Amino acid sequence: MSKVAVVGAGTMGNGIAHVFAQHGWDVTLIDVSEAALAGGLATIRKNVERLVKKGAVSGAQCAGILDRITTSTALEAAKDADIVVEAVSENPDIKFDIFEDLDRLAPKGAILASNTSSISITEIAKVTKRPERVIGMHFMNPVPVMRLVEIIRGQATSDATTATVMEASRALGKTPVVVNDYPGFVANRVLMPMINEAIYCVMEGVATPEAIDTVMKLGMAHPMGPLALADLIGLDTCLSIMQVLQDGLGDDKYRPCPLLRRMVAAGLLGRKSGRGFYDHANQGGP
Numbered sequence: 096m097s098k099v100a101v102v103g104a105g106t107m108g109n110g111i112a113h114v115f116a117q118h119g120w121d122v123t124l125i126d127v128s129e130a131a132l133a134g135g136l137a138t139i140r141k142n143v144e145r146l147v148k149k150g151a152v153s154g155a156q157c158a159g160i161l162d163r164i165t166t167s168t169a170l171e172a173a174k175d176a177d178i179v180v181e182a183v184s185e186n187p188d189i190k191f192d193i194f195e196d197l198d199r200l201a202p203k204g205a206i207l208a209s210n211t212s213s214i215s216i217t218e219i220a221k222v223t224k225r226p227e228r229v230i231g232m233h234f235m236n237p238v239p240v241m242r243l244v245e246i247i248r249g250q251a252t253s254d255a256t257t258a259t260v261m262e263a264s265r266a267l268g269k270t271p272v273v274v275n276d277y278p279g280f281v282a283n284r285v286l287m288p289m290i291n292e293a294i295y296c297v298m299e300g301v302a303t304p305e306a307i308d309t310v311m312k313l314g315m316a317h318p319m320g321p322l323a324l325a326d327l328i329g330l331d332t333c334l335s336i337m338q339v340l341q342d343g344l345g346d347d348k349y350r351p352c353p354l355l356r357r358m359v360a361a362g363l364l365g366r367k368s369g370r371g372f373y374d375h376a377n378q379g380g381p
């Protein structure tokens with residue numbers, strides 16, 4: 096396997112394209128938006144140049160990484176891929192449409208992976224005629240730095256597909272962990288209720304965001320407090336993941352905190368909007 100198509104050039108897609116190219120894969124980066132493709136390439140260039148400065152890659156390797164990435168606004172560009180990794184917006188209808196198209200356009204033997212944070216892999220696989228070759232490949236943000244890939248097996252995902260994706264993840268320098276297809280998988284099932292509870296603590300006046308984050312950093316050795324992490328992930332994304340947990344597991348213990356709903360309604364989304372629990376417009380966030 097040597098050819099990957101990455102669909103979606105946003106936060107996650109450009110990181111995924113970078114990591115594959117750095118490990119020798121030919122990458123086709125696909126997005127509906129020319130601006131997203133240009134932005135994605137610029138981010139990859141900046142991140143690879145930072146690695147050159149740190150001495151982690153040579154100037155020649157840097158040129159090689161960038162040369163291995165081509166871009167397209169057409170999904171047809173996935174026609175030669177051995178594996179496709181989809182990283183478009185977290186919207187089930189968009190993902191179902193893309194997988195239906197990819198099933199028609201990508202080679203019959205290609206594996207179709209999704210980087211979804213919470214959408215059921217079984218449901219995504221159902222829109223294709225190759226459910227045994229559909230799998231979750233959940234990279235963490237920022238992709239070039241974080242070592243985990245959560246591998247999600249849908250109801251029909253085959254052992255062969257799982258083994259191939261595990262091997263590819265290890266070849267990217269990552270550690271794959273296999274989990275089954277339940278709402279939120281493992282990463283967000285465990286992380287999001289903690290973030291949601293931290294938001295309840297803010298709402299109930301238990302402590303300030305700074306105090307809550309300091310308790311979790313110094314007391315639990317978390318590298319980042321839950322509220323700073325919520326700002327990094329995006330409060331809108333946190334809300335939609337809590338809704339997936341509540342709907343999918345049918346348990347009110349996953350109800351999104353009303354303060355989270357109110358902040359999202361007010362456009363306080365975290366880093367991406369300049370303000371969440373911290374002020375990022377003035378670099379005031381941690």
Ligand SMILES: NC(=O)c1ccc[n+]([C@@H]2O[C@H](COP(=O)([O-])OP(=O)(O)OC[C@H]3O[C@@H](n4cnc5c(N)ncnc54)[C@H](O)[C@@H]3O)[C@@H](O)[C@H]2O)c1
Pocket residue numbers: 102103104105106107108125126127128131182183184185186189193210211212213233234235236327328
């Ligand atoms: N941001 C995170 O911390 C994080 C972490 C792990 C997983 N994820 C998951 O990764 C996926 C992408 O998230 P993101 O944060 O990179 O989103 P993003 O908004 O930064 O990027 C999404 C990209 O998808 C493109 N897009 C939308 N519709 C498309 C289509 N039909 N065809 C091609 N491209 C299309 C958009 O133009 C945009 O560039 C989501 O499923 C998300 O849940 C995100």
